[in-house]
Every structure is written in C-alpha cells, then in structure tokens.
Amino acid sequence: MNILETENLVIKRMGIPVVREVNLVASSGEISVLLGANGAGKTTLLEGISGIIPIASGSVELEGNDMVKVSAGKRALAGIAHVEQGRTIFGSMTTEENLKVALHPDASLEEIYELFPELLARKDVQSMMLSGGEQQMVVIGRALVGRPKVVLIDEMSAGLAPVVVNRLMKGVRRLADLGLAVVLVEQFANLALEIGDRAYVMRRGSFVYEGDCATLGNDPDQLHHLYLGDIGEAA
Amino acid sequence: MNSLLTSAVAGLSAGGAYAILGVCVVFTYRLVSVVKFTATALGAIGAFVMVIMTEMGYPLLPSVLVGILVGALASTAVGLITTIWFSGSSQSIKAAVTAALLVCIIAMGQRLTGGQQPRAFPDIVGGAGIQLAGVTITAASLVAIGFAVFLTVAAEQVLNRTRMGLQLRALSERPMAAELLGIPVRRLAIGVWAASGAMTSIALMLVAPLRSPDFGSLSLLVVPAFAAALIGSFKSFRAALVGGILIGVIEGLASVFVGLNQYRAAVPFLVILVVLLWSQRGAQWDEAR
Structure with a gap:
C-alpha cells in the first residue's frame, strides 16, 4: 500500500530548481532507497517532503491527502517523520528524555528499547555523552515514538564505523518489517541496497533510475554509471 | 553598623524585583x-x-490583573514579530530587533505617560x-x-519534570528538530513570551513605588536584569x-556612603563588567601560559 507519493515535485533553493519533476513512492513495509552523489538533491527532496523548505510545484500526498500547504509540524503529526542528517539529538537531555519528548500516547519506550537494546542501559545518560551510533539510535527511536506512517532517514551512517552502520541498517529493516514505509538516503550504497526494496538514483535533481534494489545491487557498473553519468563514462 | 544593615535590607525589595527580572531574562x-x-x-x-x-x-486588584494581562499581550506581540518575521535569523539579529523595539517603546511610552513625570504608583502589597x-x-x-524564589523553583520544576518542559527544552536546543517531531513550536514560543511579559509586569509593579516611576526609568531596569542574568551566564535561574x-x-x-549614593545606579554596570572580566579569565590565563 502506497503511503507517500510525490508527483512532478519541484523544489527550488534561491530560485534555482534543485529537485526537478520527481515522482517518488514509499509503501508500507518497504524501504525506498534514495542514492546519488553529493549535491544530487536527495536531502532537499526529503526537506521538501517533510516541510522544512517549500515546494515550488507538484504534489506530496500522505495516504492520499495533499501535504503541500501543510506546515512541517502538522506533517509530523499527520505521520511524516524526518530523521535529519547530523544526529540532531537534544544534547542536554538524557536518552529517555529525548524519547519521551515526542512520545505518542499509543507508543511506549519499551518498543524502542526492544529495537535498540543498547539504549536501555544508557537511558539515564545525557545524550551528548553517547557514542555516534547510540545518538543515531536515539534520533531514529525518537522519530518512531511519534507513531509515524513514513520515516525519512537522511545519511544516518555519516561518520560512523561500518560495524555500527550494519547495526543501524538492521534496525531500519526491522522498521519496515513492522509495517512502516521508509525512505532511506544513504552513501553506503551497497549496504542500503542489501536491506532496501525499491531503489531510486538521483542525479542533478532528477531520478535517473527507478527499480528494485536487488537488480541494482547486482550490477555495480550500472550503479557507478548512474551515480556519475557522463563523467563516469569518460573515466 | 545598623545603618548598613538597614540599607542592605532596604535594597532587598529592589533586589527581589531584579531577581524576578533576571529570572525572566534567563527564561x-x-x-x-x-x-x-x-x-x-x-x-x-x-x-x-x-x-x-x-x-x-x-479598584486595585482588577487594575493589577489587567496590567499583567496587557504586559503579557505586549510581550506576545514582540514575540510574534521575532518568531514570524525573524524566525530564521541569528541570535544577534533578534537581539538587535528587541533593542530597536526598546527605543520605540520607551519613546512611545514616555509620550503617552507624561514624559519623565513620575506617577503615583500604589503599593500593591501593602502591610507593615x-x-x-x-x-x-x-x-x-x-x-x-x-515571588522570585517561586519563579526560580517553578521554572526548574517545569523544565525538568513536565512534558511541556521537555518540549520547551527541545524548542530551545533545536527548534527545527522539535517542529519535525510535531511539537507546537510557535505556540510554545509565544507562551514563553507571554509568561515573561506577565512576570516582568508583576516585578515592575512591585518595584515601581520604590523608584522614580517614570516610563523610561522603569524600562531601563533591563540593565540590572541583564546583570543578574549574566551572573547566571544567561543559563542558571538560581x-x-x-x-x-x-x-x-x-x-x-551604596546609599549609605555619601560619595557613592549618587552613583549607585552604576552598580549593575560594574557587576556586568566584573562578570565579563571574570568569565574571560580562563582565556587570559591560557594565553599567559
């Protein structure tokens, strides 16, 4: 079931189109992996969907409801969770306070401790004292206790050790298995394609590939070409 | 000795008001x-x-209540200006906006309240x-x-022990992240402005009978308020x-000493200077090493 759909989405920064005519679908129980080189427009796309920056034209629909004119806060309450890049913890709060701040009445902290058991022992630790991986778990957990329908995750692995990234990827897969729609922007392309279902590759603001993750994961040459385009071919 | 004690105790009333104002600034x-x-x-x-x-x-009580409400509404209006028109601006820009508004409010306030003619403020507390x-x-x-102690304890308890306090702390640390969690960022921010406006109105009603109660003088009590807030590095309510x-x-x-009495209004400036110098000591010592 499609939870989130964008149609001909255009997002501009300082009047310049950074996302051009993008059609993205995120379905319940699936991970849509969004790949692309730096500057391709991935983060801008997520920011447009969650309402951080305005949409120039096109549509964003959550379960069929138009979100274009809805504020970021109301989109969050409607079910769009956005895990921004850069581990945006509330550093002065403990792990548990970070989770409680957005706790939905129907959600419980136990669900998060079950998903990331590492956090249970660290629940009373000030979150700025946590490791990078633990901080990322807190941020993902904090998004989940708001009972979202779709989770947008932006570059969660930046600056983390591969073993930690592996751990986080398993957690993200679990989210989809629990029925959430996940949109995952990731630089660790191979790891993301391993856990993902639907793949999109973005270049210069447009999608240059849409297909299943397994096919793209098994064709590294195509992935290389999709990332770099003509530059890749020349090299 | 007794005159010193009497003067120190006399300063408690102003001190209490400065404390309320300082806590509001920190808030x-x-x-x-x-x-x-x-x-x-x-x-x-x-x-x-x-x-x-x-x-x-x-009557006094309704007048006090209406005054507090108007103070809260005026503060809310300034809050709306900063949260709507300057939401993405830096702290220094927002501070500059409030400084510019201060000049406007003093000019208008003096014009509307009879210039520098002091008004007869009633003692809203009464009693011996x-x-x-x-x-x-x-x-x-x-x-x-x-009231200052109550505000300090209440602010700490609300921030540390309530869900609204958690949301306020989230708002203060990362407004955008808070908004993305569905926290009603704008509503909370406006609430903070309204509450601080109400609290400062109460503080000024308490302190006005003891001062030269013209609009400009009361408005410039922002200096001791900042001095108090600076002692807590703009972070600590206590x-x-x-x-x-x-x-x-x-x-x-200072009022006891004839030579100092006329300069006692400079005390907050001296406190600000001393605290700023003290806060720089680490950097200077590091440089000296």
Missing part, C-alpha cells in the same frame, strides 16, 4: 534564544496600565512587613523575594536569583 533566553532588551519596557506597559486604571478610580534584628523588612521586599538580590543589596549599601 526567555534559554527557551527562545532571544536576548530580550524589551523585557522591562514591556513590563512597564503593564505596570502603567495598572497605575492609569487606579488613577481612573478602578516584619522586624528582624531591629530592621524592618517591608512586605514588598518579602513578596518580591518570595544564579540569576541570587545575583539579582545581591545587586539590590549592594545598591542599598
């Missing part, structure tokens, strides 16, 4: 990241609405106070200090509380 800075230069000018609006109503013959070691502590001093009371007591003590 606004911590939660909406704005150095609020308009803090006392907005409170002065509330205080003057109260005095104008009593002059018109309205208590005797301690032969010195009278006025009811106004006790209420001001009690340090602002203690700092505000200490500034009041030092001002009171």
Whole structure:
C-alpha cells in the first residue's frame, strides 16, 4: 500500500530548481532507497517532503491527502517523520528524555528499547555523552515514538564505523518489517541496497533510475554509471 | 553598623524585583534564544496600565490583573514579530530587533505617560512587613523575594519534570528538530513570551513605588536584569536569583556612603563588567601560559 507519493515535485533553493519533476513512492513495509552523489538533491527532496523548505510545484500526498500547504509540524503529526542528517539529538537531555519528548500516547519506550537494546542501559545518560551510533539510535527511536506512517532517514551512517552502520541498517529493516514505509538516503550504497526494496538514483535533481534494489545491487557498473553519468563514462 | 544593615535590607525589595527580572531574562533566553532588551519596557506597559486604571478610580486588584494581562499581550506581540518575521535569523539579529523595539517603546511610552513625570504608583502589597534584628523588612521586599524564589523553583520544576518542559527544552536546543517531531513550536514560543511579559509586569509593579516611576526609568531596569542574568551566564535561574538580590543589596549599601549614593545606579554596570572580566579569565590565563 502506497503511503507517500510525490508527483512532478519541484523544489527550488534561491530560485534555482534543485529537485526537478520527481515522482517518488514509499509503501508500507518497504524501504525506498534514495542514492546519488553529493549535491544530487536527495536531502532537499526529503526537506521538501517533510516541510522544512517549500515546494515550488507538484504534489506530496500522505495516504492520499495533499501535504503541500501543510506546515512541517502538522506533517509530523499527520505521520511524516524526518530523521535529519547530523544526529540532531537534544544534547542536554538524557536518552529517555529525548524519547519521551515526542512520545505518542499509543507508543511506549519499551518498543524502542526492544529495537535498540543498547539504549536501555544508557537511558539515564545525557545524550551528548553517547557514542555516534547510540545518538543515531536515539534520533531514529525518537522519530518512531511519534507513531509515524513514513520515516525519512537522511545519511544516518555519516561518520560512523561500518560495524555500527550494519547495526543501524538492521534496525531500519526491522522498521519496515513492522509495517512502516521508509525512505532511506544513504552513501553506503551497497549496504542500503542489501536491506532496501525499491531503489531510486538521483542525479542533478532528477531520478535517473527507478527499480528494485536487488537488480541494482547486482550490477555495480550500472550503479557507478548512474551515480556519475557522463563523467563516469569518460573515466 | 545598623545603618548598613538597614540599607542592605532596604535594597532587598529592589533586589527581589531584579531577581524576578533576571529570572525572566534567563527564561526567555534559554527557551527562545532571544536576548530580550524589551523585557522591562514591556513590563512597564503593564505596570502603567495598572497605575492609569487606579488613577481612573478602578479598584486595585482588577487594575493589577489587567496590567499583567496587557504586559503579557505586549510581550506576545514582540514575540510574534521575532518568531514570524525573524524566525530564521541569528541570535544577534533578534537581539538587535528587541533593542530597536526598546527605543520605540520607551519613546512611545514616555509620550503617552507624561514624559519623565513620575506617577503615583500604589503599593500593591501593602502591610507593615516584619522586624528582624531591629530592621524592618517591608512586605514588598518579602513578596518580591518570595515571588522570585517561586519563579526560580517553578521554572526548574517545569523544565525538568513536565512534558511541556521537555518540549520547551527541545524548542530551545533545536527548534527545527522539535517542529519535525510535531511539537507546537510557535505556540510554545509565544507562551514563553507571554509568561515573561506577565512576570516582568508583576516585578515592575512591585518595584515601581520604590523608584522614580517614570516610563523610561522603569524600562531601563533591563540593565540590572541583564546583570543578574549574566551572573547566571544567561543559563542558571538560581544564579540569576541570587545575583539579582545581591545587586539590590549592594545598591542599598551604596546609599549609605555619601560619595557613592549618587552613583549607585552604576552598580549593575560594574557587576556586568566584573562578570565579563571574570568569565574571560580562563582565556587570559591560557594565553599567559
């Protein structure tokens, strides 16, 4: 079931189109992996969907409801969770306070401790004292206790050790298995394609590939070409 | 010796008001990241609405309540300007906006309230106070200090023990992340502005009968308020509380000495200077090493 759909989405920064005519679908129980080189427009796309920056034209629909004119806060309450890049913890709060701040009445902290058991022992630790991986778990957990329908995750692995990234990827897969729609922007392309279902590759603001993750994961040459385009071919 | 004690105790009333104002400055800075230069000018609006109503013959209590409400609304209006028009601006821009508004509010306030002519502010507390070691502590001093302590404890408890407090802390640390969690960021920010406006109105109603109560003088009490807040590095409610009371007591003590009395208004500036120098000591020592 499609939870989130964008149609001909255009997002501009300082009047310049950074996302051009993008059609993205995120379905319940699936991970849509969004790949692309730096500057391709991935983060801008997520920011447009969650309402951080305005949409120039096109549509964003959550379960069929138009979100274009809805504020970021109301989109969050409607079910769009956005895990921004850069581990945006509330550093002065403990792990548990970070989770409680957005706790939905129907959600419980136990669900998060079950998903990331590492956090249970660290629940009373000030979150700025946590490791990078633990901080990322807190941020993902904090998004989940708001009972979202779709989770947008932006570059969660930046600056983390591969073993930690592996751990986080398993957690993200679990989210989809629990029925959430996940949109995952990731630089660790191979790891993301391993856990993902639907793949999109973005270049210069447009999608240059849409297909299943397994096919793209098994064709590294195509992935290389999709990332770099003509530059890749020349090299 | 007794005159020193009497003067120090006399300074407690102003100290209590400075403490309330300092706690309000910390409150606004911590939660909406704005150095609020308009803090006392907005409170002065509330205080003057109260005095104008009593002059018109309205009873004291309704006048006080309306004054507090108007102070809260005036503060809300400034809050709306900063949260809507300057939401993405830096702290320094927001501070500059409130400084510019301070000048406007003082100019308009003086024009509307009779210039520098002091008004007859009623004593909203009343009562004789208590005797301690032969010195009278006025009811106004006790209420001001009690209210300052109450605000400090209440602010800490709300921030640390309630869900709204958690949301306010989230708002102060990362407004965008808070909004993305569905926290009603704008509503909370406006609430902070309104609450601080109400609190500063109360503080100025308490302190006005003891000062030269013209609009400009009350508005410039932002200086001792900032000095108190600075003692707590604009973070600690308790340090602002203690700092505000200490500034009041030092001002009171200064009134004993003939040579110092006319300069006692400079005490907050000296406190600001000393605290800033003290806060720089680490950098200077590091450089010296």
